Amino acid sequence: MSGLLYDRTDKILYKCIAKGVIKMPKGANQKLKLYYLMKIMLEKTDDDHSITMPEILAELERYEVTAERRSIYADLQTLDRMGVEIIGEPVGKTYHYHVGSRQFELAELKLLVDAIQSSKFITAKKSNELIRKLEGMCSEYEAKKLQRQVYVSGRIKTMNESxxxxxxxxxxxxxxxxxxxxxxxxxxxxxxxxxxxxxxxxxxxxxxxxxxxxxxxxxxxxxxxxxxxxxxxxxxxxxxxxxxxxxxxxxxxxxDIAAYTRKNFAMYGGKEERVKLLMDNSLAGVVIDRFGKDISLIPADEERFTVSVDVAVSRQFVGWLFALGKGAEIIGPDKVVRQVREEIRRLAEQYEVK
CATH class of the missing domain: 2.30.30 (SH3 type barrels.)
Incomplete structure (x- = not known):
């Protein structure tokens, strides 16, 4: 920790207190001084917001804790040894202090908030509770940045709290x-x-x-x-x-549960088959996103490639293929091609296409 120095006035004040010339009143929460100091530093400071020694003492007063500056310098060093990185920097004639690295960076907390918001299996009530807890892991200024991206109420969420x-x-x-x-x-x-x-x-x-x-x-x-x-x-x-x-x-x-998930489109079951697809080159990214980079893309001509993948053949899989348009085609095995033709006939009859 750098910059934990006190000026000449502080030295004179400390000597007066030590000799009993000046009496410092004891607050009701004196034994919790280190805890409240850590709370103040974590909540009130970050890389963009610092706090001065007078401001620290004023914040401690709010918790009914009184202290002289010299003891605060020692406490800040103690916090630093405990793993709460305290950085002191001179600004003019005054030192400003803030917490450095934290357990979670703001960018990491934003990712967690995004995951909670987008998860349908987490109820709206629990989503808000979890996000409030995440806000407690950063400063009050950074917490406002998390709050601005919270849009849980309009999301489709499960209703099963259990x-x-x-x-x-x-x-x-x-x-x-x-x-x-x-x-x-x-x-x-x-x-x-x-x-x-x-x-x-x-x-x-x-x-x-x-x-x-x-x-x-x-x-x-x-x-x-x-x-x-x-x-x-x-x-x-x-x-x-x-x-x-x-x-x-x-x-x-x-x-391999991950492979199982890839094969079952939207987690709908079906008989597993090794399916060969003929795809436009422009769909290479779609195929890799779905099946991973370990698959082999074999050029069929200058504009298309073939790929063989293991899938649970279901209407959901066929629907995924239809959504890719004319650039995607199943070319084997024959029984799967027949299954797709049957699905096309069923849709034609359902929507009376003549």
Whole structure:
């Protein structure tokens, strides 16, 4: 820490206090002086805002803490040793102090706020609570910059407040190697929560959680159907840990949840196939964004390339392909091409295209 110096007046004042010539009254919160000093420095200062010694003493007075300057210099050094970086810089004849590096930089906090705002699985109420907590990790001036980008109220958000406890329960079950029991619901036309399977509990072995399309999903093994399934966490109710050990370990020994998410478009299931696509060169970025850089893009001619990818073939996958326009085409395998033609016929009949 630089610049923790005091002037001649401070020295004279300190000597008078030490000799008992001047009596310093003790505040009601004297034992909390270091805590309140840290609070003041963290809240009132940052790289663009500093505080002088008289201002520090005035702020401490607000907390009913009295102190002489010499003790504050020592306390600032103590804070610095504790990991709260204190920087002192001369401005004219006065030193100005501010906190240097923090646990989170403002840019990092903005990223976290953006993630919270855009997450549908976090309710509006919880989003605002989390953002307020993040504001407490920066100065009051930086907190205003976070507040200006908060637009939670207009976002589409889940209405299931229990999702945080659901996630915690799932993690606990995974750690304990236990199955979980839960009910699963959907919305009906009356905008009411309607339990699926007439409220019968699902009995699933949880193996992981993934975040896709702004939703949280449980990925687990259904022993009854002997397949891997996924469930929206915000649609799960009354999660309970089972006494039974998890099953399906052999399916998850080398299971890649990220790859599983890439294959299932919008997390809709379907039979997994190795699909060959013929794409315009302009769509290379779209393909890489979806399937990653490890795929092989093989030139077909000067304007197009082919790529083979593993996908769960569903209407959602076909819809994604249709949205890319005439520059995207499935060329194999034949059964998938036939499936796409059937979907085109279904749409033509539905919209009476002649």
């Amino acid at each position: 999702i945080y406890y659901n996630v915690d329960s799932i993690h606990n079950a995974i750690a304990e190697n236990r199955k979980i029991l839960f009910q699963y619901y959907q919305w009906n036309i009356k905008k009411e929560m309607e339990l699926r399977r007439e409220g019968t509990y699902y009995h699933i072995s949880p193996w992981g959680l993934c975040w896709d399309d702004e939703n949280y999903y449980l990925v687990g093994y259904d022993a009854e159907d002997q397949i891997i399934k996924h469930y929206r966490v915000d649609k799960m109710l009354r999660i309970k840990m089972s006494d039974e050990q998890r099953e399906g370990k052999e399916h998850f020994h080398q299971f």
